[in-house]
Amino acid sequence: MIDHVTLQVADVAVSRAFYEPLLGALHIVVVFEDDGAVGFTGTGDAQSGSFWLIPAERPEDRELHLAFSAPDRAHVRAFHAAALDAGAEILNAPRIFPEYHPDYYGAFVRDPDGHNIEAVCHLPEPD
Numbered sequence: 001m002i003d004h005v006t007l008q009v010a011d012v013a014v015s016r017a018f019y020e021p022l023l024g025a026l027h028i029v030v031v032f033e034d035d036g037a038v039g040f041t042g043t044g045d046a047q048s049g050s051f052w053l054i055p056a057e058r059p060e061d062r063e064l065h066l067a068f069s070a071p072d073r074a075h076v077r078a079f080h081a082a083a084l085d086a087g088a089e090i091l092n093a094p095r096i097f098p099e100y101h102p103d104y105y106g107a108f109v110r111d112p113d114g115h116n117i118e119a120v121c122h123l124p125e126p127d
Helices: 012-024 073-085
Strands: 002-009 029-034 037-041 051-055 064-069 089-096 105-110 116-121
Touching: 002 012, 002 116, 012 029, 012 037, 012 051, 073 089, 073 105, 073 116
Parallel strands: 002 051, 064 116
Antiparallel strands: 002 064, 029 037, 037 051, 089 105, 105 116
């Protein structure tokens, strides 16, 4: 159901120093570091972190990023269509995000409280 959670933090290094030993005790380890972002996972899948720390984009508040796992790309498109019907702010229409990995297909919307909500499929388009 939940694909990953992202926390925007004031200082990624400070937050990493806090979370790394705590999560390490649960066998959750850092698998990704880039551009100030740190991704943790318990599966060892280096392509996809399940818990992320990223620099805060706004000093006055920090949005939550919540990603729901979709079984295929059609479900990502259905999520996007439902968001349009609900009048949600669209942050990113469904597309491939190659900067994450070659098959990362997602759509991002803003919820009524300003949180970044995503549907994502990690599978390639079927032949």
